[in-house]
Amino acid sequence: MRNIQTENKTMENVTTEILENDFTTLQVMDWPMVQEYLQRCKYEESNHNIINMIMWLQTYPLFYYKREEYLLLLGIHEGCFFMYMPLCEKQYIAEAIKKGKEIFDHYGHDFTLSCFTKEMVDEVIKLYPEYTAIHESWADDYVYDGERLRTYAGKKMQKKRNHLNAFYKDFEGRWSYETLDETNIDDCIGYLKDWKSEDPDDFLQSERIGTFRILDLYDELPCKGGLIRIDGKVRAFAIGSMLSDRMCQENIEKADGDVRGLYQCIMKEMLSHEFPDIELVNREDDTGRENLRAAKLSYHPVNIIEKYRIKKGVES
Structure with missing residues (x-):
């Protein structure tokens, strides 16, 4: 972008x-x-x-x-x-x-x-x-092994696994995953209205506008997604789509950054439920932002396009 x-x-x-x-x-x-x-x-x-x-x-x-x-x-x-x-x-x-x-x-x-x-x-x-x-x-583009993101297995993913396990422990019995559909899409829209709504970053606000559009058209578009609730409230959601027979693209990922392990959880759960057999995952570019680059590298891509x-x- x-x-x-x-x-x-x-x-x-x-x-x-x-x-x-x-x-x-x-x-x-x-x-x-x-x-x-x-x-x-x-x-x-x-x-x-x-x-x-x-x-x-x-x-x-x-x-x-x-x-x-x-x-x-x-x-x-x-x-x-x-x-x-x-x-x-x-x-x-x-x-x-x-x-x-x-x-x-x-x-x-x-x-x-x-x-x-x-x-x-x-x-x-x-x-x-x-x-x-x-x-x-x-x-x-940063491309990842699909199974690694669905399991966080291996030594390289130890830190991510620690974050995920901390989430499971902290919110045991309080969180749930749902496939995104017409019954809960409005809850995602409501969550997005508050998510970083006051952030002055032009890029982020343009991304929010585009995300609203995808949510509004979700039932018509060739994409799949899921959300995570904590204590009944939406706290994260993600949407992906197919690029090729072997690769999906994670188009959208939104979560509360102050909840440890939530980003790891929504990615794992969405890919496990909606793209369980996909070999590779394209998580797009870093837009030249060093913090985003570091975050993407920390998941150990298998290829960079x-x-x-x-x-x-x-x-x-």
Whole structure:
């Protein structure tokens, strides 16, 4: 995710001719169409996930160009357009990238690509060797072994296991887990209304707005989640969705930070109940925040998916 204050102003002073003629503004109601194209490619990268897209649509508007073979997604960063990885089967990747460049060139925009994985960078460089890929480490995804997060087994997870066991001991007989559904969604919304509502952090407040949207649309969207109650009140909830046949993405995780072990508990319980057989879990990026980076590393990822921005004639 990019800088919120910058992104909130992205539509100012942007030449919109490309949007008026070739790209269409993506609306929430378009999600089934986008999901159909996402299932063709099954990227294991967090920005190419329909729940992520809908959650951040107000902050990061998206635009699409649709062909039967592929879907191109356009974003805006610091007043300039960029293209995401094309949504298509592998055989159409080159054709889709070429079409994107053709459209950018037609309107006089620098052809810029973002949120590209290393594998997809190679596809672009094969077509345009004069282009350069810049690693954007703040956007890298952290990927974890699913079974490790469902059990906290092993020496590496000892500290997390200690926090979890402390929670079980402190709240024995007082806590419960529930799968998120129409019977308790309103309780989660009520909890979110109070969760960090006074925090001045723009990023966090934008995240809250997006989370409200996902909760409002929960019954319609391809996601699953769960909540934890303590003494009958919601104190944590989490929501995830599928990225590929082997990987899920944890899109949302909210908990009371002053309750020891609660974050460990909601992650373990949600994954155990809603994604019991998933091999890998993508817990998204750290946004360049050192405290978030340290927290994600403390769970010992098995892989970090590097992200790249691609432009012509720049140094990496």
